[in-house]
Amino acid sequence: MSRIRRVRVDLDERSYPVLIGSRLLDSVGDRIVRGTGARQAVVVTVPPVGRRYGSRVLRALRGAGLRASRIDVPDGDATKNLRQVARLYDALLERGADRETLLVALGGGMVGDLTGFTAATLLRGIPFVQLPTTVLAMVDSSVGGKTGVNLPQGKNLVGSFHQPSLVCADVDTLGTLPGRQRAAGFAEVIKKAAIWDAALFARLERSAEALMDLDPALLPAVIERAVRIKAEVVSRDEREQGVRMLLNFGHTMAHAVESLCRYRGLLHGEAVAMGMVYAARRAEELGLTRVGTSTRLAELCGRFGLPTELPGFERSAYLDALEVDKKKRDSRIRFVVLEEIEVFAAIDPRLFTAREIG
Amino acid sequence: MSRIRRVRVDLDERSYPVLIGSRLLDSVGDRIVRGTGARQAVVVTVPPVGRRYGSRVLRALRGAGLRASRIDVPDGDATKNLRQVARLYDALLERGADRETLLVALGGGMVGDLTGFTAATLLRGIPFVQLPTTVLAMVDSSVGGKTGVNLPQGKNLVGSFHQPSLVCADVDTLGTLPGRQRAAGFAEVIKKAAIWDAALFARLERSAEALMDLDPALLPAVIERAVRIKAEVVSRDEREQGVRMLLNFGHTMAHAVESLCRYRGLLHGEAVAMGMVYAARRAEELGLTRVGTSTRLAELCGRFGLPTELPGFERSAYLDALEVDKKKRDSRIRFVVLEEIEVFAAIDPRLFTAREIG
Numbered sequence: 155m156s157r158i159r160r161v162r163v164d165l166d167e168r169s170y171p172v173l174i175g176s177r178l179l180d181s182v183g184d185r186i187v188r189g190t191g192a193r194q195a196v197v198v199t200v201p202p203v204g205r206r207y208g209s210r211v212l213r214a215l216r217g218a219g220l221r222a223s224r225i226d227v228p229d230g231d232a233t234k235n236l237r238q239v240a241r242l243y244d245a246l247l248e249r250g251a252d253r254e255t256l257l258v259a260l261g262g263g264m265v266g267d268l269t270g271f272t273a274a275t276l277l278r279g280i281p282f283v284q285l286p287t288t289v290l291a292m293v294d295s296s297v298g299g300k301t302g303v304n305l306p307q308g309k310n311l312v313g314s315f316h317q318p319s320l321v322c323a324d325v326d327t328l329g330t331l332p333g334r335q336r337a338a339g340f341a342e343v344i345k346k347a348a349i350w351d352a353a354l355f356a357r358l359e360r361s362a363e364a365l366m367d368l369d370p371a372l373l374p375a376v377i378e379r380a381v382r383i384k385a386e387v388v389s390r391d392e393r394e395q396g397v398r399m400l401l402n403f404g405h406t407m408a409h410a411v412e413s414l415c416r417y418r419g420l421l422h423g424e425a426v427a428m429g430m431v432y433a434a435r436r437a438e439e440l441g442l443t444r445v446g447t448s449t450r451l452a453e454l455c456g457r458f459g460l461p462t463e464l465p466g467f468e469r470s471a472y473l474d475a476l477e478v479d480k481k482k483r484d485s486r487i488r489f490v491v492l493e494e495i496e497v498f499a500a501i502d503p504r505l506f507t508a509r510e511i512g
Numbered sequence: 513m514s515r516i517r518r519v520r521v522d523l524d525e526r527s528y529p530v531l532i533g534s535r536l537l538d539s540v541g542d543r544i545v546r547g548t549g550a551r552q553a554v555v556v557t558v559p560p561v562g563r564r565y566g567s568r569v570l571r572a573l574r575g576a577g578l579r580a581s582r583i584d585v586p587d588g589d590a591t592k593n594l595r596q597v598a599r600l601y602d603a604l605l606e607r608g609a610d611r612e613t614l615l616v617a618l619g620g621g622m623v624g625d626l627t628g629f630t631a632a633t634l635l636r637g638i639p640f641v642q643l644p645t646t647v648l649a650m651v652d653s654s655v656g657g658k659t660g661v662n663l664p665q666g667k668n669l670v671g672s673f674h675q676p677s678l679v680c681a682d683v684d685t686l687g688t689l690p691g692r693q694r695a696a697g698f699a700e701v702i703k704k705a706a707i708w709d710a711a712l713f714a715r716l717e718r719s720a721e722a723l724m725d726l727d728p729a730l731l732p733a734v735i736e737r738a739v740r741i742k743a744e745v746v747s748r749d750e751r752e753q754g755v756r757m758l759l760n761f762g763h764t765m766a767h768a769v770e771s772l773c774r775y776r777g778l779l780h781g782e783a784v785a786m787g788m789v790y791a792a793r794r795a796e797e798l799g800l801t802r803v804g805t806s807t808r809l810a811e812l813c814g815r816f817g818l819p820t821e822l823p824g825f826e827r828s829a830y831l832d833a834l835e836v837d838k839k840k841r842d843s844r845i846r847f848v849v850l851e852e853i854e855v856f857a858a859i860d861p862r863l864f865t866a867r868e869i870g
Contacts, residue, residue, distance in 0.1 A: 236598055244663075278668075278672055279751075
């Protein structure tokens, strides 16, 4: 069996391990039983992922002595909403869910966010485990305890902080992930490298194509490093009152673009790529960021096949969209600004006035 | 101005004060501005309470420089549900709610639970303040951070732990509270005395009638003592994994009775009175509780006008109702058992088998 990489998210009594490796899905039952007092596990997934891995995960859970069953939710970020949460409550109570029931989120970020929020709020909080099956979920959304659902007014407007008990990232599941989805996940790796780790940024520049091909000699270490950055940031600032805000680099404009596209035809990572390049370019023009940073970012994103230019909506449309960003303070708009790769200007995002938005 | 009593709920960075006194509603704006960084406050209340105190609270908030507005939710525990939460999200976003917006729960336990849960989940958590206007809310639900709403399947099945930033209990608001509501609130005071404080129990026995008449020489001290017990228990065990479970004394059967009555015609405190007397009587019969304890409890409840005998549903109906209690573990039923007043047998509730339910 190949090496299992282990990252600890350090949050006192809410600490938990993130495991990264091959064939992890088959041992998940034992790990859950060892790490939690669960008696029943309910796997929440979407049909395509459930068809592929559902029975393996159920077998692993039952093999460890857990009562186990599976609930499918419809695929797509559009269904990450309160109606699905209410349906999950119903389905879980029907299965006799109690405080010894554990939810298992099997899938990408949407499944993790929806399952996590359900776990955070059913019976005032039951445990859950993340089994991410996308690059994005492995390096970003499965770690850190942000859970949430969308409202018609915007994305992730409802949610809570609820840490998982365990994250198992089985890298074998990435083999069936379409290239565009892979790239969108790497956008978050690029982001973490940009705000935190110039060596990782350089490693991505050396190996973009091999990583897109999921080279087993390179990929697990890169995922581990990205998870380590996320774990470090989250440990220092679980509730995004300080340093965790840095993880929003590129996200102010990404949210605006996603909202203007009505969350269709654009993956979150693609919007983040556009948003990072935009933020760096604008901050260079304002003399805040070292010249050349945005070009380096754009080139790296391009090698992963990520888009880097904003769609051609009117400036006023962008301003409108930015105004509903939930991270605004008054009428100013918050952007995370880097001085250069790995160096950030301040922990607090800079407040841009509308005039400064190009 | 009369004395303000102050109890601190000690939870590290989530600590907050509970203030008890006269004419507190008029100073709530300054206290909020001093204690939080809020810029906007939205008061959530029910129409009868809003008509009585809404404009005073809005004046106090605006006087302290806050943007302030009010949202009314329909009265009654039946509307403490997910639909009302969704309506609150909409109304708050329409008012431009962001992370500098603070919710103010003005009313009884229903308003506090609903507002608290909305605050816990909007934008992954915004601050809120409790202005309880019932005995029950002052001595119990406003302190400790339990928030939640009902599902068709049962009460408080959805919720989370989200501590308020401040609790202001203005005892003047109790003057208009109907006697039955007052008594239901005192049931929770009796419960706290029973599990924690024989001296308070004796004080209640000395002064039941004067307390029901809201004697200003006695009432604030009794409310303060009840809040102090709650604060102490919550500080030791915020998430009800140990000693906080004691606060469920009487609640196993109370929930069953409420469910059998479909939450109609019975106040929560009345069900708790029945549940405490039942639990003590049953535990006496089983030789777990000092003989005479249940009689003392029943007599004290009776002097507050609280019912102490369970309604005459079939035994099988009770067993069915107990099974859906969310605090069950497997098929056993958890009861908090006292050895005598102020002395509990164990922190962990005793697991009664169905056979032991009389």
